Amino acid sequence: MKRKKKHEEHVDESWLIPYADILTLLLALFIVLFAASEVNSQKFQEISESFNKELQGGTGILEYQAPAETPDSTSKLADLGENGDGEAPKTDEEIALEQDFKELGEVREKIEAYIEAQGLSPRLQTELSAKGLLLTIKEGVLYPSGSADITPEAEKMAAEIANLLVTDLPRNIYIEGHTDNVPVQTKEYPSNWELSSERAINFMKILLENNELDPRKFSATGYGEFQPVTSNDTPEGRAENRRVEVLISPFEKEN
Incomplete structure (x- = not known):
């Protein structure tokens, strides 16, 4: 008898169809996600709707929907800012x-009122910034030219300024002396360093005659001609650079 040839078993390949569909869907999903990372939310909305319509014929997991607004979510959004604006x-x-800078603003108003009443503008100027309240005293108000000795009239003014520096919160106060670039070569002041430093120290001493001010909060520094506010090429510029500055810093908590 002739041997019958064994029929080879037929491999079932029906699983390839759904597998290929899954791979296609995954590829499309990654493409959409990648595209969505590069576009705005409106384009993502359009892409996801188009994708679902073509592949599923209806609503799918990629369709973006904003969550319904509930009373709880509304109250939480309102808590973020007074007008619910997300702040x-x-x-x-x-x-x-804010309260601290409000007080600095009040100190500035008092100093400005004093400047106006005494007719000291523009020789005394104020500026409020993130560093604090800066009072600039121009040349000729405190000292004679080339000297660090405060005049009697300037001593009265310094005493008035000291009263205005008394605040509810103790603040660091920095006195800074500045000169122009014209060399000073005297026995008393060998350079502008000595002149600017002594001017700052002498003015600070007058301020600290007010017992309501804490000496531990004060410091005096002389910068000579090395921090000009304008060019020293003209007489007007050099006059601007010859100055004493009083910086009233924001309140800092002690550790």
């Missing part, structure tokens, strides 16, 4: 800083 609530430090 985070202010911290205690931010509130304290």
Whole structure:
């Protein structure tokens, strides 16, 4: 008898169709996700709707829908800002800083009122910045030319300024002396370093005659001609650079 040839078993390949579909869907999903990372939310909305329509004929997992607004979510959004505009609530430090600069603004108003009453503008000027309140005293108000001795009239003015520097919060106060670039070569002041430093120290001493001010919060520095506010090429520029500055810093908590 002839042997019958064994029929080879037929491999079932029906699983390839759904497998290929899954791979196609995954590839399309990654393409959409990649495209969505490069476009705005509106384009992502359009792409996802088109993708679902073509592949599924209806709503799918890629279709973007905004969550329904609930009373709880509305109240939480309102908590982020007074008008619910998404601004985070202010911290205690931010509130304290605002109050601190409000007080510095009040000190500035008092100094400005004194300057106007005494007719000292523009020889005395104020500026409020992130560094604090800066009072600039121009040349000729405190000292004679080439000297660090405060005049009697300037001593009265310094005493008035000292009263205005008394604040509820203790602040660091920095006195800075500045000169122009014209060399000073005298026995008393060998250079502009000595002149600017002594001017700052002498003015600080007058301020500290007010017992309500804490000497531990004060410091005096002489910068000579090395921090000009304008060019020294003209007489007017050199006059601007000859000055004493009083910086009243924002309040700093002691550790």
